[in-house]
């Protein structure tokens with residue numbers, strides 16, 4: 383049940399605390415604007431904080447994200463609400479918006495939590511860890527991952543048995559089962575939508591065997607295995623814990639495919655797969671990596687050279703369309719594919735398959751706008767109504783879009799887009815000040 387609504391006032395409401403929303407909030411805050419950053423998840427940093435390294439430089443993703451995330455978290459002009467959503471956004475007049483923000487109970491007082499993890503150790507309940515994309519388990523009392531921001535515990539109340547073991551060991555008594563949902567009425571002068579993307583669900587392509595064959599995983603699961611906050615100390619295939627030595631990538635899983643309702647290119651899958659292939663060659667020097675592709679889209683600065691580097695390292699590229707994946711008794715996988723260059727149907731055996739899943743729109747936020755419509759494009763991304771001249775502009779004056787909420791894009795473009803959204807927001811706010 384919601385508590386009585388508390389009223390808060392800021393200059394800008396930024397919805398979504400990924401790299402695009404974070405960059406936008408930071409720019410606004412550095413120029414003196416007061417920002418409320420509302421993030422649905424328990425941590426800010428979005429997908430970027432979960433990645434291994436980034437293409438084409440192979441810089442550590444966490445090492446780039448964490449200083450930025452801590453700058454955002456410590457900025458005096460930024461207030462962060464995690465575990466929260468903007469439920470209703472109403473434009474009352476130009477430069478005058480009202481939003482209802484709902485904060486879910488975390489059952490832990492974040493300010494007092496030291497992150498000691500004693501509650502995790504004591505909790506008897508194990509469930510699937512969503513931050514490791516199902517590769518391992520976590521407890522019902524848990525810290526999302528070691529570099530989460532805030533690095534504080536939360537109680538997964540749906541799975542909690544209320545046994546009280548965590549409460550008994552907590553040295554600061556910060557676990558509080560009496561917390562309830564809180565509702566805030568937030569008055570702002572402008573809104574930025576930076577709600578990011580959803581990953582394509584490979585269960586929608588049953589012939590690839592995801593969910594049925596344990597050694598068919600997604601690229602995000604491989605990303606977690608390669609990341610510094612990884613679940614295991616090496617790369618393991620989930621079926622039997624064996625280190626794989628012949629890994630296949632299936633590009634365009636859920637992208638450029640009308641049959642699954644997503645005809646557009648996801649922009650990053652070719653490059654992140656090439657990146658992972660190079661990282662795998664470092665992690666498993668004896669392993670073979672084959673990338674099955676339709677076209678390689680290496681269009682950005684340094685991308686084609688990065689592709690050539692992978693070829694030079696021995697990554698095999700096969701222009702081939704995968705028809706079906708089947709499993710052998712030993713857990714190995716048979717890929718039946720059309721070799722496009724030779725015009726022949728062939729079969730190949732691999733001991734692990736990575737599906738390079740696409741980036742889909744996350745259109746949910748559009749339904750939060752009450753009296754004016756936040757228009758979406760034909761693919762359900764937020765419509766950029768003046769894409770060339772004002773890329774952050776949306777169908778509602780005073781509401782701007784940043785990052786992959788508007789289209790699939792990589793990290794540098796998401797940061798640029800966050801920067802553009804902050805500049806356009808400031809220009810909109812200045813109009814009001816000059817009146």
Ligand SMILES: Cc1cc2nc3c(=O)[nH]c(=O)nc-3n(C[C@H](O)[C@H](O)[C@H](O)COP(=O)(O)OP(=O)(O)OC[C@H]3O[C@@H](n4cnc5c(N)ncnc54)[C@H](O)[C@@H]3O)c2cc1C
Nearest residue numbers: 398400401402422428429436437577578579785786792793
């Ligand atoms: C497997 C994989 C590997 C990748 N590797 C690379 C790489 O090496 N290099 C590179 O440049 N790019 C890479 N990318 C792309 C990169 O992840 C994106 O460019 C980047 O994460 C986009 O940032 P964003 O802030 O737009 O979105 P997101 O990271 O999706 O962040 C959006 C945030 O908004 C929050 N949110 C969503 N809805 C709501 C709501 N209603 N209310 C409040 N908050 C909400 C989400 O919880 C999330 O924290 C990779 C992508 C994948 C899938």
Ligand code: SF4
Nearest residue numbers: 505542543545546548
């Ligand atoms: S009360 Fe809930 S979260 Fe705490 S230890 Fe028991 S099951 Fe785990």
Ligand code: SF4
Nearest residue numbers: 495496498499501552
């Ligand atoms: S909730 Fe208590 S026991 Fe758990 S990490 Fe925080 S301080 Fe430690």
